Amino acid sequence: MAVIQLSLRFQWSDIFWFNFFHELGHVLLHLTGGKRTFLDDKNFATSFDSEEAEANHFAATTLIPPDAYEEFLHRPFWQAPTVQEFADQINLDPGIIVGRLQFDKHLHYGQLVELKSRFEWV
Numbered sequence: 196m197a198v199i200q201l202s203l204r205f206q207w208s209d210i211f212w213f214n215f216f217h218e219l220g221h222v223l224l225h226l227t228g229g230k231r232t233f234l235d236d237k238n239f240a241t242s243f244d245s246e247e248a249e250a251n252h253f254a255a256t257t258l259i260p261p262d263a264y265e266e267f268l269h270r271p272f273w274q275a276p277t278v279q280e281f282a283d284q285i286n287l288d289p290g291i292i293v294g295r296l297q298f299d300k301h302l303h304y305g306q307l308v309e310l311k312s313r314f315e316w317v
Contacts, residue, residue, distance in 0.1 A: 197222040206313040209294025213254050220253030221246065258291055272296060275307055288312070 199218040201211065225246050255261075267281050275289075278296075282289035290311035296302040 197226055203314050203316065206315060207290070207294065208288060208312045208314055209291045211314060212258065212288075212291055213294065216254035216257050217250045220250035220257075224249055224253060255295065259287065259295055260285060264295070267292075268301065273302060273306065275310055278307060278310055 199215065199222065201214055201218070203211065263281075263285055270281070271277050272281075278289050278292050282292055293302065293307045293310045297304050297306070
């Protein structure tokens with residue numbers, strides 16, 4: 196049995212969903228037998244750097260199809276309507292696309308934040 200535990204740290208939905216698929220990547224790719232624990236914490240040293248890279252790749256390519264993303268980068272991705280159109284095309288929340296563009300340094304972290312949403316406890 197696998198357990199994925201997430202928090203609402205930073206509260207941005209794109210971060211939450213990337214983290215979910217990152218952890219799911221660990222479950223599907225790395226938990227093939229025996230007990231393993233993955234703890235993602237900047238203060239916790241890990242010797243599984245290649246497994247972290249694989250989990251990051253799994254999350255990125257599961258959320259946004261790589262071929263579609265590469266093609267999208269040739270369009271005016273810095274404009275909200277273009278991002279929304281791409282999000283509709285691949286059936287994804289536009290904030291996840293904005294988060295990916297920001298992470299990949301195609302946008303500054305302050306750009307297109309109106310397309311991103313936050314989670315909050317109620």
